[in-house]
Amino acid sequence: MQPTPQPTQPAAYSPTDRTVPTRAAEKASYDREVVHSILDDGYVCHLGFVRDGAPVVLPTLYARAGERLYLHGSTGSRPLRMTGRTDPGLPVCVTVTHVDGLVLARSAFHHSINYRSVVVHGTAHQVTDPEEKRLALDALVDQVVPGRSADSRRADRKELAATAVIALDLAEVSAKLRTGGVNDDPEDLALPHWAGVIPVTRTYGAPVPSENLRPGTKTPGYLSAL
Template structure:
């Protein structure tokens, strides 16, 4: 990444072959997308075959922490000295783009694709930072309002680290793009916005404390 331009370096793997005008490498834009989603997809090769797993993640600076299961294939691979070659993707859907012809239907979206070598987090201090980040990524401020993990719990927690070196974002915005000859057809065309809405928090029966401010803000 260039310190002067605050952009990630373009590589063959982070340059799309279609709609290159939709791709960006700006650090701020990429971080904004990563910070807005909840689920990533972790891709890797296991036993000669591709595997893609959905899981939670968090960003700390120019680093992703991806949660996994102790003893799982990606954790075993990332635990090796050479690490594990991975591809991590995150996608946000902003709208359904409906056109008068089936061929031109599309989706408004924002996405990030990151390539690199993942390593298992084994240092207790870094693991504690990663666990806090994973908790706060879903609900900012939550890690300061819960019991801290014990040493035993941290030892049973599996997290891999991926440095954001080879990464890009891609998005589509705007309305329906119908062909000229289809504009007069008697079909509805336009965009159906898609948003994520947080519902009213539902307390557990054992909860006898007021709703924390960070949850009130999240609901709003």
């Protein structure tokens, strides 16, 4: 079923033992809007879980819908099979990271990166409600290219049966960010080495039409907006 709307959510998530970093705690944020903005700016996450006593980390697509993350997979994939048979679900850790800049200091020790990241801990469950599953798949498509789900054929019954979605509620969450410039030691400022920040941005090229595209099909405006 769809999650119950919660219009009066607090402005921040509550820190827990797992969401308070042991290093550089001043870079942590539990602000709900900050967490949402980082999640909304990406579409690839890393899903971590334990299988047969060993850690496993897999890259996969995700989408945020309110206070819930949806993760995409095949019905034959390990985490999807495990969420289907594990009661009361599969303990997971999901991470999302964006690199915004390379910070080059005069000393090798103080080299760093500017970044935004989110870590989510919780128990994932397989989505079995048909309507929620359709909405989740639409959200996954739109997370990658906003507006695309309305401009493509929705999954049919066979495709739905071959596709699995797991859901993870945003409850135990933290963000961590690094911004700004170089933090060299005072005694290194006179060294003759270049120092500064190299910005890193995500860009898209011009859309390349399929060779068998129907004649007269124009490039959609939502692609131009990318």
